[in-house]
Amino acid sequence: MAYKAIIAGATGLIGSKLLQILLNEHVYDEIIILVRKSTGLKHDKLIEEVIDFDSLDTYTDMITGHAVFCCLGTTQKKTPDSSVYRKIDHDYPVKLAQLAFKNGVNQYHLVSALGANTSSPYFYTKLKGDTEADIKQVGLKCLHIYQPALLTGDRKEYRLGEKIITPIMKLIDPLLFGSLKKYRSIPAQTVAMAMFNESIKNTDGVFTHPSDKIKQIA
Numbered sequence: 001m002a003y004k005a006i007i008a009g010a011t012g013l014i015g016s017k018l019l020q021i022l023l024n025e026h027v028y029d030e031i032i033i034l035v036r037k038s039t040g041l042k043h044d045k046l047i048e049e050v051i052d053f054d055s056l057d058t059y060t061d062m063i064t065g066h067a068v069f070c071c072l073g074t075t076q077k078k079t080p081d082s083s084v085y086r087k088i089d090h091d092y093p094v095k096l097a098q099l100a101f102k103n104g105v106n107q108y109h110l111v112s113a114l115g116a117n118t119s120s121p122y123f124y125t126k127l128k129g130d131t132e133a134d135i136k137q138v139g140l141k142c143l144h145i146y147q148p149a150l151l152t153g154d155r156k157e158y159r160l161g162e163k164i165i166t167p168i169m170k171l172i173d174p175l176l177f178g179s180l181k182k183y184r185s186i187p188a189q190t191v192a193m194a195m196f197n198e199s200i201k202n203t204d205g206v207f208t209h210p211s212d213k214i215k216q217i218a
Contacts, residue, residue, distance in 0.1 A: 002026070002027065002029035002030075003027055003030075003066035003067065003199075004028070004029070004030040004031075004032070004064070004065030005022055005028050005030070005031050005032070005067045005068075005069060005199070006031075006032045006033075006034065006062075006063060006068045006105075007019055007022070007031065007032070007069045008034045008069070008071065008072050008092070008093075009069075009070065009071030009072040009073065009111070010033035010039070011035060011039060012072075013151055013188040014071045014148075014151070014188045014191050014192050014195075015071035017189045018071065018192040018196065019031065019033065019046075021192055021196045022045075022196065023043050023045055023046065028066075029045055030065070031043075031045050031047070032047045032048075032049055032062065033046065033047070033049065034049050034051050034053075034062075035048060035049070036051075036053070053087075053088075053092050054087075056095045056096065056099065057095075057099075059099075060099050060102065061103075063099040063103050063105065064103045064104075065105060066107065067105065067106060067107040067108070068096060068100045068108050068109070069109045069199075070093045070096055070097070070108070071111045072088055072089065072092050072093055073088065073089055082123065085127070086127060089128070089131060090130055093110060093131055093135065094131065094134045096108075097110075097135045097138045097140060098138055101138050105140075106141065106142060106202075107140075107142040107143075107144065107199055108135070108142070108144070109144045109146070109195050109198070109199060110131070110132070110135060110143070110146065111148070111191065112128045112131065113125065113128045113147055113148065114148060114210060114211050115147075116128035116129040116131075116147060118130055132145055132208075136206060140206075141204050142205065142207075143205075143206045144198050144209065145208045146191055146194065146195065146209050146214055147209060147210045147211060148186050148211050149182060149184060149185055149186055149211040150186070151185070151186060151188050151191070152185050152187050181212040182210045182211045182212040184212070186211050186214060186215060190214060190218045191214055191218070194209065194214045194215075194218040197217055198217060
């Protein structure tokens with residue numbers, strides 16, 4: 001059986017890796033990417049839809065198929081306005097989940113973050129926690145939540161903090177054992193492969209995958 005997938009955030013670090021996996025795997029014969037502006041990518045299985053994320057309801061009929069992969073996210077540097085930041089990291093993913101549920105999409109896959117917690121005193125981890133909690137309330141038949149630690153991989157934009165901490169984490173990672181293993185840095189490719197692997201399983205329920213578990217299922 002061949003599947004249709006939708007990716008929101010296909011130009012980001014994880015989303016771009018996931019897109020290449022889905023294009024290369026025969027399991028998926030149609031991949032729709034929802035983007036703000038054209039990527040210029042061409043492939044027989046690829047359909048690019050340039051949309052206004054503030055008007056997701058107008059694209060309801062498009063949100064169908066086997067799986068929706070939500071890899072949306074921003075940074076405070078790119079989006080200093082906290083209300084706009086919340087729209088990208090919370091409102092859009094929740095609305096996509098609602099549309100997926102309405103149209104009977106089999107699976108919803110959300111990229112969140114390690115430490116996501118609705119009670120967190122920190123903006124980022126609280127926001128991720130709020131997003132997870134609100135999507136869980138949608139009632140999706142199958143929901144996968146991925147909570148990666150520090151991501152490694154080649155980003156299109158320069159992030160000074162990551163450039164500094166990544167080599168440090170390479171030294172620290174081997175020292176993190178047991179319950180601390182989930183704090184080891186993780187390649188974006190690994191997260192993307194885990195998302196693909198879980199998407200070809202026909203399981204129902206809500207599944208949360210912290211960083212160390214993501215490596216196991218990749």
